Amino acid sequence: MRIGVFICHCGSNIAGTVDCARVASLAASFPDVVYATDPMYTCAEPGQAAIEAAIREHRLDGVVVASCSPRMHEPTFRRTVERAGLNRYMFEMANIREHVSWIGKDVEANTNKAAELVSMAVAKLRHNRALHAASFDVCKRTLIIGGGVAGIQAALDCAEGGIPVVMVEREPTIGGKMAKLDKTFPTVDCSACILGPKMVDVAQHPNITLHASAEVEDISGYVGNFTVTIRKKATYVDWSKCTGCGECMEKCPSRKTPDPFNEYMGTTTAISIPFPQAIPKKASINPQFCKMLTAGKCGACARACPSGAIVYDMQDELITEKVGAIVAATGYDLVDWTTYEEYGGGRYPDVITSLQYERMLSASGPTGGHIRRPSNGEEPKTVVFVQCVGSRDRSAGRPGCSGFCCMYTAKQAVLTKDHLPDSQSYVFYMDVRANGKLYDEFQRRAVEEYGTEYIRGRVSRIYPDADGRLVVCGADTLLGQAVEVTADLVVLAVGVEASHGAARLAEKLRISYDQQGFFMESHVKLKPVETNTAGVYLAGVCQGVKDIPASVAQGSAAAAKVLALLSRDKLQGDPQVSQVDVKRCVACGKCLRTCPFGAIEMVSFRGQDKAHVIETACQGCGICTSTCPQGAIQLSHFTDNQILAEVNALCQR
DSSP states (O other): OOEEEEEOOTTTTTTTTSOHHHHHHHHTTSTTEEEEEOOSOTTSHHHHHHHHHHHHHTTOSEEEEEESOHHHHHHHHHHHHHHTTSOTTSEEEEEOIIIIITSOOOHHHHHHHHHHHHHHHHHHHTTOOOOOOOEEEOOOOEEEEOOSHHHHHHHHHHHHTTOOEEEEOSSSSSOGGGGGOSEETTTTEEHHHHHHHHHHHHHHOTTEEEEOSEEEEEEEEETTEEEEEEEEOOOSBOTTTOOOOOHHHHHOSOOOEEOTTTTTSSEEOSEEOSSTTOSSOOOEEOTTTOHHHHHSOOOHHHHHOTTOOBOTTOOOEEEEEEESEEEEOOOEEEOOGGGOGGGTTTOOTTEEEHHHHHHHHSTTSTTTTOOOOTTTOOOOSEEEEEEEETSSBGGGTBOSOOSSHHHHHHHHHHHHHHHOTTOEEEEEESOOOOOSTTHHHHHHHHHHTTOOEEEESOEEEEEEOTTSOEEEEEEETTTTEEEEEEESEEEEEEOEEEOTTHHHHHHHHTOOBOTTSOBOOSBTTTBTTBOSSTTEEEOGGGSSOOOHHHHHHHHHHHHHHHHHHHTSSEEEOOSOOEEEOTTTOOOOOHHHHHOTTOOEEEEEETTEEEEEEOTTTOOOOOHHHHHOTTOOEEETTSOHHHHHHHHHHHHHO
């Protein structure tokens, strides 16, 4: 075998603490190495051209590049050797940047370690074999999970690109959190006016099938060929007949049903449509408060419905859809602010969340757009906004910033002054983070034009005084003294967390999530909308905190990835998959139980059960290989012999 080795300087990233020329000289003495050099930038066009030229000139059978992370540039170099006529799997990469030069400054030690890593890569390459990818057909449909603004954008872009879309939304209407907002920053324009047309486009687009009041029950298959089971929850209304006329709501006697769309700031009827612009504009019954479903007596909505759409004995329905790609756009939920006892823990009616305040400001909200104290219905004269409730709080296990709280608080302070010209707003803050276009200017307007007083410091306690008003105790760290403000209304800028149930969905999608429950992208910079499961993409706040423009942009980015994936009639699988030696397999089933991707099944082979790997579903994680007690499963490109060759090379140095 003839092997070429290239030790990259990466400018000073590697060469600053590694003697690259010496590593190349040592590599030249390794078994089967016939050519070794140390270019400045191997990944640059001249560096890749040098690799191609060396392959042809020295008749190389394999190539080792020692540079940065394979996660970043291995596909680049594989394409390079392929252009020169080699199989792409006759290439190995040694990471001497992240694993060597960036973690120590001892040049001698770093040089020795780099040489050891290169020797291991050479030893593995000597045992490599050419691998070839298999092709398979693609189902040209996509699933969008979540009907918020990011999911809506992704669905519309995919549909406009000619890809049929199946959208699943767990609530009775799409729109997500944006549908609950009154205005948006920094332009203070109507949220419903922006979002409404897009929601209507989703309902009317011929390429979009919408399943509201539904959840994903199960996902199986692999990129290009996913099988998704969707549970359509019983709404007790036949939506194919419902016209959204609202007659049922007018006749329903159960008028004290908690209203989740209005953040429980008011009540609604047991049968309801969430809000006037809801899509689909269909009624649904809350079974916990419907007298017919709880006591068997009423039926007012059925008698009032002109189309006979009420179905009291409706059951959940399971639907199976075939799709080629999946976009997760499940959004976020607010953290449980009632755990903050120092702020009343939910006991004081005049301490509300920012989202509850949005519903109060909205003309379609529980107060018709009028700001009222929940305790007595009076207009507040002093409103205090408390920032970072559930954000940047290590003691509560939420160290991260929720990103957009500073801006929506400034917006709400501006709107408060518009609604109540005689009012005064105070904002307790830690730091103002306004890094978007026109964001800082907008926050300054809240201070300079609308008279909002910002107090830099955290609030330690909120308690009611004898007059029923609220005393907000905090600190002004700029003045270095304690501060007390007596308020009529306190609005908590509550931080965000992953949507409830996100962890369970991640397990169904076979993707990772972080400590806060947000889905993990494949690479934070290079693959921000992709996951480690091929064919599954992310959009919006499910991946991490972001505002509306960023969510829309990521929705379009996810759609672009879907369109690129499904533009091909056939896909090529990754040949780095597990293979079963049926002669050694004893059908113990351990591999079947441990495979996180459901890629192993039991099949009958000459009358005996044997494990079989579904190559298109296998992600090459190697768990089955390490689990098999008989050593009957080997992971292609990472066989026991290849790994042991690396260990032997390391031990011999």
